[in-house]
Amino acid sequence: MNSSENFAPRLQSRRISGIVFGAACFLATLTGVFFLLILLGSVIVAATSRYTADGSPKPSISISQLPGEVSRLTTKFSSSQAPRAGFKAGIVGSLWLLVLVLLLAIPVGVGAAVYLEEFASPGRIRDLIQLNISNLAGVPSIVYGLLGLSLFVRAFGFKSIGLGETLWAGGLTLSLLVLPVVVIATREALRSVPPSLRQAALALGATKWQVVRDHVLPSAVPGVLTGTILAVSRAIGETAPLLMVGAAGAIFRLPKGPSSLYTALPVEIYNYAKLPNQSFRSIAAGGILILLAMLLTMNSVAIVIRNRYRVPSR
């Protein structure tokens, strides 16, 4: 029996199934982009629509009204009357949280990453810490909220040392939340520093810390900054843990310091969005645009840093 008799190339049907599959893959990839556009479009439409008091639609706002609307949303406190509601307290609260997370999470996260990459000798302890970090990265954010509630806000019921529902409690909770991501991003950046750099410095008699401080960290800075800024920008969009640790809805004063009560932009968005009134939903959409603008700014900063300091590959 000749094996070539059994050979049926079926070129036509194979070609067609290939084309169909390729098209399916392409379309699947486009769904993501498609939804990104839908998401932006519908939020913009919702933010610019206006409703009368009884909920029927009015003509949406015109271009000339836009600056006024933006300044209202950014300079007014929250209100039970839609035309006067804004996000001033939330924006300021979120910026406070941002600063706290930057100050708390970045030093500790970078320190932990430097330890794991440069100092720790391979072995049990390093493996344990690594496993632990990868598991922490998968813990749902609301569980961090529970941790923050019990540990930072209430201090297990010891009222005198509990932080209460203050910016400190929110900032600490969010810092723990982003810590694993900061560590993972920093380790990536440290790994891209060529070993020859370390070897050269060590050969000249530098100590481990001198090698890290004077050579490894400076050349890893762009990568570290990019990764950590992206990680921290995650924290700004988090809502659930902040609801748990008491970012209250209606606050009509700006926080004076980290031990003040506060609210955050995503929390205010949530409070408006769950109201049944259409007017408030359009306010929430305005808040979402402000939040997205903040995130986009942080992402752009990260990209600029990456491009500006990109070391030509050797």
Next chain:
Amino acid sequence: MTTSPQDLETSAKLWAGPSRFRYLQEVSVHAFLLACALVTVLTTLGIVLVLGVETIRFFSITGISPWAFLSGTELDPDNSPPEFGILPLIWGTVVIAAGSSVIALPIGLLSAIYLSEYAPQRVRAFLKPALELLAGVPTIVYGYLALMLITPVLQAVLEPTFKVQSYNILSACIVVGIMIIPMVSSLSEDVLSAVPRSLREAAYGLGATKFEVSTRIVLPAGLSGVMAAFILAVSRAVGETMAVVLAAGTSRKLTFNPLESLQTMTAYIVGVTSGEASAGSPESLSLFAVGTTLFLITLVLNILSNFILKRFRESYQ
């Protein structure tokens, strides 16, 4: 350049020798960095301790057995005596995780195959950042989208044949599905791109088409990584909170109807927090018991994902 013995002598004098200060500096820096790394371990210990202690307090105060807690079908903290059976919440979580996976896993896998096998360099350079942007959108925005866009569209399409509640499971599945697509696609794409070129070239050399290479060579070679990505995505869907709170509402029942409202474990936690439960009350302690259940489910999924990745990894030289 020549070096005279004198030069050597002066330079030897310039070197102060191993200094005590530098040694101290080295040791203290090492200790500080180790402390930073230990913060992550302490975080885990903190989570386990907080959840454990409060969960034990919950069970001892209410006198409910863990089994009755997990399998009870009545959840009504305001009743007297309060009832805490979280099966409806577990059901809600499972339904929404399964529904969103049905949407996200095929789409995510197909886009991973497109990005790794089909996409020309320039298309890829545009699509990958777009997917990353999608992953960076805060979850509250997805919840808003479900409430404002997807539910009204569903109502317009399905009503009056079916009754679509303003909070419903289907819209939650759709938004959570969209939300985890970037995770599935980027993790899977990393694995598929790592399959060595030589495998593909060998298949092409035998006359395989691109479709056959993608589905019969590359995908099986990267299967363990793809499975690991799937499980991580499911774990993410289980822990998802704000999108589900805004999309799926607060009903607690064992329903099969995707157009009805259903509460998940995460949504229950948020619901109780926004309520008036005082610290130490059974209702407020039930948060931690539900949180423990949630934590254990995601932990098992994450460990399983890690295990699959390690155990079934194909290694190529």
